[in-house]
Amino acid sequence: MFLDISQPSDKVWHQRLLPKIQKILPPNYFNILQSYLQTRQLIVTYNNSTTQPVHILSGVPKRSVLGLFLYTLYTADIPQSPNTARSTFADDRAILSNHSNPITASANLRTNLQSIEKWTRKWKIRINEEKFKHVTFSLRRGNSPQLIFNQTNIPQADAVKYLRLHLDRSLTWNRYIYNYGNTWTSGPKNYTGS
Helix, strand or coil: CEEEECCCCCCCEHHHHHHHHHHHCCHHHHHHHHHHHHCCEECCEECCEECCCEECCECCCCCCHHHHHHHHHHHCCCCCCCCCEEEEECCEEEEECCCCCHHHHHHHHHHHHHHHHHHHHHHCCCECHHHCEEECCCCCCCCCCCCEECCEECCEECEEEECCEEEECCCCCHHHHHHHHHHHCCCHHHCCCC
C-alpha cells in the first residue's frame, strides 16, 4: 500500500510538534527550535498597504534540511503494526504486508490502516487519497481484498511509482528495461534515464 501525505510542510502544527521535540532533543536545541517556531509571522504588502503581522501556527520551511527534520520528528510516531513493515522517505510512505494468503495480508494492512486513521485525525494530517494505491505483488492471478481508508476505497493498481521506481505487480522491471534499455547499449556511462 502506497500513500502520500497532503501538504506535508504546511500541516506540521507547532504546538503539537514542540512536545515531540522536547522529548527527543536536549533542552538547548528545544529552546532554539521553540523560539524559531513561535516567532514566525506573516505580513502581506500589496501596493502601498501592509497588513498587521499574523502569527504562523503551522508549517515548516519547504525544501530545507530543517523543514525535513522537523517534519520527520512530527510524523515519526505514525503507527505501525507488528505484521507490517513500512518504508518512508519524506512524505512518501509504503506499508507492506508479506503473507502467502492475500486475505491475511489485507487483514494485516487493514489493522494498520485503522490505527493510521486515528493518528491522522489526532495530529491533523491529511492523506492524499488521489495518490493512494494498493498493489498485490505476486506471480499469482488476482488481487488482495479491497482496503478502505477514511470510508474511501483504496484503488487497486497493477503498478505504482515509488521514489522514482516503477514497481509492477510481478516485479519484472519491464518499464526500466523497455524505456532505458536502448541507452545502455554502449555501457552504463551513457545512461540517460532517471
